[in-house]
Amino acid sequence: MADEVVSNKQVILRDYVEGFPEESDMDVTTGTVRLSVQAGSNAVLVKNLYLSCDPYIWNRMKKLAGSYTESLKPGSPISGYGACKVIYSGHQKFKKGDLVWGITGWEEYTLITAPETLFKIEHMDVPVSYYTGLLGMPGMTAHGGFFRVFCPKKGETMFISAASGAVGQLVGQFAKLTGCYVVGCAGSKEKVDLPKNKFKFDDAFNYKEVTDLAAALKRYFPDGIDIYFQNVGGKMLDEVLLNMKSHGRIAACGMILQYNLEQPEPVYNLTQIIAKQIRMEGFVAFEFYPQYPEYLEMVLPQIREGKIVYVEDIAEGIESGPAARIGLFSGKNVGKQVVAVARE
Amino acid sequence: MADEVVSNKQVILRDYVEGFPEESDMDVTTGTVRLSVQAGSNAVLVKNLYLSCDPYIWNRMKKLAGSYTESLKPGSPISGYGACKVIYSGHQKFKKGDLVWGITGWEEYTLITAPETLFKIEHMDVPVSYYTGLLGMPGMTAHGGFFRVFCPKKGETMFISAASGAVGQLVGQFAKLTGCYVVGCAGSKEKVDLPKNKFKFDDAFNYKEVTDLAAALKRYFPDGIDIYFQNVGGKMLDEVLLNMKSHGRIAACGMILQYNLEQPEPVYNLTQIIAKQIRMEGFVAFEFYPQYPEYLEMVLPQIREGKIVYVEDIAEGIESGPAARIGLFSGKNVGKQVVAVARE
Structure with a gap:
């Protein structure tokens, strides 16, 4: 299992975008990924479940300077927030089967080399996709x-x-x-x-x-x-x-x-x-991430009691990624735009 | 003395200004004023010493709506901040000879009907004109x-x-x-x-x-x-x-x-x-006027010790008012623009 190699569909940024981004600025390609982590590395290999379409990512498709966010790399998979399942962990904080949210790739599997930035998902009585939105x-x-x-x-x-x-x-x-x-x-x-x-x-x-x-x-x-x-x-x-x-x-x-x-x-x-x-x-x-635990403490009961509701617009499959991403810009989505790569 | 009538030079707003204000939007005219206050009134009659040229007053020469400041009235003297000497007081807070600063008229003498808004000048070892600037x-x-x-x-x-x-x-x-x-x-x-x-x-x-x-x-x-x-x-x-x-x-x-x-x-x-x-x-x-006493406590010693200096550009005489006021807009003044109406 540790050395299993599987196919990995990816959404690749073709080149820096100038002006209005289009679906054709992205390619969906299929590569492969080894389902393991190099010995000694503290990286984490995740299976991506839900990917978040966030406005700020359009900005990252351009050649940027002096912003709080860095440009994406042409030829590489787009990255962004997602909710994921840990497949293999080199990091003591995570183990196989854990659910996490944080910055991941627009692909089926991602090797995350800085897993300290990931949040562990502890509460699973709410939809996992919420960790790309309401709980993310x-x-x-x-x-x-x-x-x-x-x-x-x-x-x-x-x-x-x-x-x-x-x-x-x-x-x-x-x-x-x-x-x-x-x-x-x-x-x-x-x-x-x-x-x-x-x-x-x-x-x-x-x-x-x-x-x-x-x-x-x-x-x-x-x-x-x-x-x-x-x-x-x-x-x-x-x-x-x-x-x-x-x-x-x-x-x-x-x-x-x-x-x-x-x-x-x-x-x-x-x-x-x-x-x-x-x-x-x-x-x-x-800036507010240090207060995430208090936020959960406040908002989880409100979700359970129905005082806070959350509407998502879920596109199915990694192949729908480019369209979902561009659709956000023209305001196509009704509610939080999510791409469901896998359900579990 | 209480019924003495004297001449009173005034700077009058001709009409609401549209666009760029000019000297010709103001007239200097001479009226008269009775150096007393009606019995029973709590108004204060002041002799204006120094008038302050403040940018916000240009705004008041226009027909305004929805600003924090009101339009001036065409045909009436322009008003604004000044440092003044009390000539006659119907208000228990002030007596003849007091120096005050606050909103007054662009004229030699002004009857101030809401004297509660005036600040009494208590420290006179600094130039009185400072109360239109550094201390105002x-x-x-x-x-x-x-x-x-x-x-x-x-x-x-x-x-x-x-x-x-x-x-x-x-x-x-x-x-x-x-x-x-x-x-x-x-x-x-x-x-x-x-x-x-x-x-x-x-x-x-x-x-x-x-x-x-x-x-x-x-x-x-x-x-x-x-x-x-x-x-x-x-x-x-x-x-x-x-x-x-x-x-x-x-x-x-x-x-x-x-x-x-x-x-x-x-x-x-x-x-x-x-x-x-x-x-x-x-x-x-x-918004900060309630903290004025603490401000004085901080800044007066700094002035006395020469740690804070203040440069004024003083125009002499009420007749110089319109030019001084318009000059502020074109950036003629070097330092705080003041009009000296009288020295005492």
Whole structure:
């Protein structure tokens, strides 16, 4: 068994992407992998179960400099967050059969040479795929931004762009549990129905059907917005700035629409930051990883009691990877986009 | 004496300003004033000594909505911060001969109907004009932004735009006293000499002589900028964003260049806020007014010991008011712009 060689389908990045990424920027190829770890190595060989489609990865398909994340390597499998099963372990922290989540490859099997970065999955009464979303990096993004950066108070008003996305759906539900008034927006009827009906937001609207965003914001927030959970940037940020309340807070945890623009959309209304004493803060989930155990302690009971729900959009098979990844950019997914490589 | 009527020169706003303000938007006229306060009123009549030229007042010359400040009234004297002498008081907190600072009129004498907002001047071993700058609103802006919003640490790097202005010169000196590395920029040789030689910044440059701002910032901050004290907005903010360090902080306490633009200059690089986990925070001085006594306690000894110096650009006479006010916008002033209406 230890020396068994099996085939390994992989999603390979062809070359650095310039501009808008396309499915053809990736190849699905089949290689082989030896199901063992070199003697003396502390690497871990995992079987990938669920792969996470995260916006920041588009950025990694470009030739980057000076970002918090590094470029992917052309000719190599794409990497990203995933939930995986340990097949062979050279590391004392893990043993065969353990479930883990962390950075892995877009392929069936991955040799992880820095297994210290992996989180062990201890709670299996919730879907394993949740560890790519609600219980993984997007969950920590929502939690960190919401509870540690913005400390919202009961009665405060919150606006969420990308309200049915991996992070947005959670932020809104946390806000409702805190007693905030929450309105979200999204880009299709289906994606608006989720926050309205399933996530129990106070309201939601399709921004593509709104001709006058300023008027819509005025209607939903006659007294202004305290907290804006910002995934979008550009024009929407400009309109929101005009509708913020004094001492409002803006979490900048993703500007999806900006990732692939050669020249990002400009923002004009930053003087509002002074006029209204606004705080705008950028953050990334891994800053909050040390608090992961407390996050689980809070959120697992809420999941079990049905107080927090999570909607995933699962694409089947590693072959569906490139389409799922590109679909995220055009907003095809309804809920957190996951690729199921294997179920166990 | 109580019923004496004297002439009162006033700077009147002709009409709401659209676009760039000009001297001709203001008239200097001569009216009269009765040197008393109606029986039963708690108003205070003051003789204006020094008037403060503050950037935010340009904004008040326009027809405003939704700002932290209200429009001035066409046909009435312009108002703003000043240091004044009490001539007649209907308020128990003040008596004839007291010196005060706060919002007053651009005229020789002003009847202040809400004297609760005035600060009494208790320390007179420093120039009275300082209470329009270092010891007034600009001082509280510098102090609040610096010590309460940004809490800089020894060794951190700071970039200051408008480095010889009312606030910039102070922020830089506070930063040097804290052990920061400080570089400023300004728009003329004279204004660059001040931070370099008088305020003891580590360096300063004339941004008008720099053809490649990005390269200049890289040269002065090879490892990046921790703190940017932002007075300007627009293109400079974009370049600074690209040169910020991880977890950098940007204080937005004024965007002078933006005040008079119909369409403000756009900002393109806000995704840097996420990539570098930057915090950008807007604030206004009056949020910090409750801490004014502690500020005085800190800064007065520093002034007396010569650790903090302050450069003013004093225009003589109320007639010089319109020119001084407009000059501030084109950057004519070297140091804090004050109008001396009377010396005592």
